[in-house]
Amino acid sequence: MNHPVFIDRKSVSVYFGLWALVAGVHFSVFYFFYDFTFEIAGADSIVFNFLFCLIGISLWYIVRYTIPDKTNFWNVAFNHLTYLALTLVVWIGLPYTLLNWLFNGFKPYHDFLMISIPYRLFSGILFYALTGLVYYLIIYYKNLQEKVRTESRLRELLKETELNMLKSQINPHFLFNSLNSISSLTITNPGKAREMIIKLSDFLRYSVSTNTKRFNAFENELANIRRYLEIEKVRFGDKLQFDFDIDKDCCTHKIPLMILQPLFENAIKHGVYESTEQVKIEMKCRHSKGFLEIVIENDFDPDAHPRKGTGLGLKNIRERLRLLYKTDKLLATSVSGTKYFVFLTLPNIEPLETNYEPQL
Amino acid sequence: MTLKTIVVDDEQPAREVIKHYLKDFPEIDIVGEFQDGFSGLKAIQELKPDLVFLDVQMPKLTGLELLELLDHPPLIIFSTAYDQYAIKAFEMNAVDYLLKPYSKERFAQSVQKSIAQAGTVVKTAANVENLVRSLDENPEYLQRIAVKSRHKVSVVPVEDIFYLEAEGDYVMIHTKEAKHLKEKTMKYFESHLDPSQYIRIHRSYIVNAKFIDRIEYYDKESYSILLKNGAKLRASTTGYKLLKQILNM
Numbered sequence: 001m002n003h004p005v006f007i008d009r010k011s012v013s014v015y016f017g018l019w020a021l022v023a024g025v026h027f028s029v030f031y032f033f034y035d036f037t038f039e040i041a042g043a044d045s046i047v048f049n050f051l052f053c054l055i056g057i058s059l060w061y062i063v064r065y066t067i068p069d070k071t072n073f074w075n076v077a078f079n080h081l082t083y084l085a086l087t088l089v090v091w092i093g094l095p096y097t098l099l100n101w102l103f104n105g106f107k108p109y110h111d112f113l114m115i116s117i118p119y120r121l122f123s124g125i126l127f128y129a130l131t132g133l134v135y136y137l138i139i140y141y142k143n144l145q146e147k148v149r150t151e152s153r154l155r156e157l158l159k160e161t162e163l164n165m166l167k168s169q170i171n172p173h174f175l176f177n178s179l180n181s182i183s184s185l186t187i188t189n190p191g192k193a194r195e196m197i198i199k200l201s202d203f204l205r206y207s208v209s210t211n212t213k214r215f216n217a218f219e220n221e222l223a224n225i226r227r228y229l230e231i232e233k234v235r236f237g238d239k240l241q242f243d244f245d246i247d248k249d250c251c252t253h254k255i256p257l258m259i260l261q262p263l264f265e266n267a268i269k270h271g272v273y274e275s276t277e278q279v280k281i282e283m284k285c286r287h288s289k290g291f292l293e294i295v296i297e298n299d300f301d302p303d304a305h306p307r308k309g310t311g312l313g314l315k316n317i318r319e320r321l322r323l324l325y326k327t328d329k330l331l332a333t334s335v336s337g338t339k340y341f342v343f344l345t346l347p348n349i350e351p352l353e354t355n356y357e358p359q360l
Numbered sequence: 361m362t363l364k365t366i367v368v369d370d371e372q373p374a375r376e377v378i379k380h381y382l383k384d385f386p387e388i389d390i391v392g393e394f395q396d397g398f399s400g401l402k403a404i405q406e407l408k409p410d411l412v413f414l415d416v417q418m419p420k421l422t423g424l425e426l427l428e429l430l431d432h433p434p435l436i437i438f439s440t441a442y443d444q445y446a447i448k449a450f451e452m453n454a455v456d457y458l459l460k461p462y463s464k465e466r467f468a469q470s471v472q473k474s475i476a477q478a479g480t481v482v483k484t485a486a487n488v489e490n491l492v493r494s495l496d497e498n499p500e501y502l503q504r505i506a507v508k509s510r511h512k513v514s515v516v517p518v519e520d521i522f523y524l525e526a527e528g529d530y531v532m533i534h535t536k537e538a539k540h541l542k543e544k545t546m547k548y549f550e551s552h553l554d555p556s557q558y559i560r561i562h563r564s565y566i567v568n569a570k571f572i573d574r575i576e577y578y579d580k581e582s583y584s585i586l587l588k589n590g591a592k593l594r595a596s597t598t599g600y601k602l603l604k605q606i607l608n609m
Contacts, residue, residue, distance in 0.1 A: 184463040
């Protein structure tokens with residue numbers, strides 16, 4: 001956090017203005033009430049108040065690194081008492097030396113300096129306490145503001161993510177086209193139609209019922225992806241080929257729910273929908289050093305000039321991964337010739353339950 | 361009277377349904393089935409069918425882009441899964457619009473409708489034109505434009521366009537590789553391209569702001585816009601003002 005006195009021109013003027021005011025009062029009391037000469041009253045006021053004005057600025061750095069929430073009580077007390085003692089020694093010692101030397105021959109003032117030490121000590125402690133208090137208030141206020149801002153941003157993100165999840169859940173194109181395929185199969189191959197209805201039901205059930213969970217075993221997600229691809233294969237026939245190469249020890253790994261589905265939807269949309277050639281979708285999954293490394297690749301027609309997608313799929317996944325694992329580096333994509341690659345790396349820890357993972 | 365009919369759909373099961381339902385109509389003579397927009401277009405031009413069952417979402421060329429490229433469109437029955445804009449538009453204008461999956465009765469209705477309309481081809485052509493026009497009400501901006509030269513059809517992504525130039529009743533589309541003539545008006549492109557990127561700088565020009573290299577003062581009434589491919593366009597005072605406003609100059 002920046003020094004509150006030097007945030008802008010205004011805060012600088014307020015700080016120095018206040019000290020000028022204190023110095024003014026100090027001067028008036030000495031000049032009118034104690035009947036000191038103009039020079040003595042002026043010098044006393046300027047030296048003491050200007051010095052504390054500077055000490056007050058330095059006090060920020062003590063306050064800044066002595067936050068009661070983060071530091072234990074004894075540390076806080078020790079820091080402040082030490083600095084207070086140092087402050088008082090400097091604040092009284094320096095001016096006394098200076099003023100004694102300046103007004104060497106003037107005994108009443110010299111006596112006054114000696115008598116007034118307890119008052120000086122008292123006002124020093126008071127100044128110290130007031131300045132410190134104001135600094136603490138500023139820090140707490142800033143932190144509070146920051147917290148409110150972060151929380152509202154997170155809440156916003158959560159809503160967006162929930163919405164995107166809902167949107168990506170069941171693609172109406174997919175649903176209606178699948179139903180149309182079933183309608184067709186009832187004519188040509190009723191047995192297969194029944195089989196497809198069961199697959200579609202399982203797929204829908206999985207999408208709908210597992211919503212309350214945040215993570216699921218990789219093998220369950222995989223089974224659902226397989227169902228999805230089999231349904232699409234009925235629509236597209238030999239045009240769609242798929243092949244999975246999965247290490248056995250990947251199966252029990254917990255992964256965020258429905259994190260793979262949008263990736264396969266993309267592969268179908270940009271690969272199969274836009275191409276007249278055969279399109280192969282492959283997934284490789286390895287388990288290494290506590291990470292699940294998933295590579296999904298699909299053929300696509302680079303000349304197809306596909307209509308731009310909404311980009312929702314990838315953005316949604318990236319956002320979820322960021323909220324769950326607090327890093328941006330888990331998802332990458334690349335293009336090589338007529339192949340599109342998605343690389344997904346998932347840590348082998350079930351992340352702590354956070355409040356930010358959508359619950360539908 | 362028989363209607364020469366083709367089916368254009370990229371999903372085999374979808375074509376199966378149509379063919380099966382059509383068995384009840386001896387007037388319908390299926391002369392071919394096609395799996396993508398390009399081959400569908402070619403078939404329509406070569407086989408000259410009376411009736412086409414057309415899917416919307418297909419590889420290469422969508423059903424709507426295909427329809428746009430036809431000079432004398434036959435009767436068209438769209439059959440598609442889901443399209444909220446199209447539903448609204450087609451309900452008013454299409455020969456018919458079938459939402460997948462559809463019932464035999466619903467299908468029979470639309471076939472009868474086309475048989476009834478078959479005699480009045482002129483009216484239908486106008487209908488289809490209306491339909492394409494009403495689809496234009498779709499608020500989304502164009503992302504690609506289907507164009508045809510004498511022998512081939514290509515799809516131009518709007519990102520690749522340097523500028524558009526008025527050519528009588530046509531518009532010349534200039535891209536890095538080529539130029540294409542399209543039977544549309546400047547007004548059409550002005551309202552169908554994203555106005556924050558494609559700017560009408562002159563009565564005769566719409567420029568892709570992305571490719572502007574620099575702007576030079578020409579005379580009191582106009583400015584020269586130099587593009588990254590070396591082309592030099594004239595901008596009117598109004599066009600220049602618009603450009604300035606959009607580019608935040």
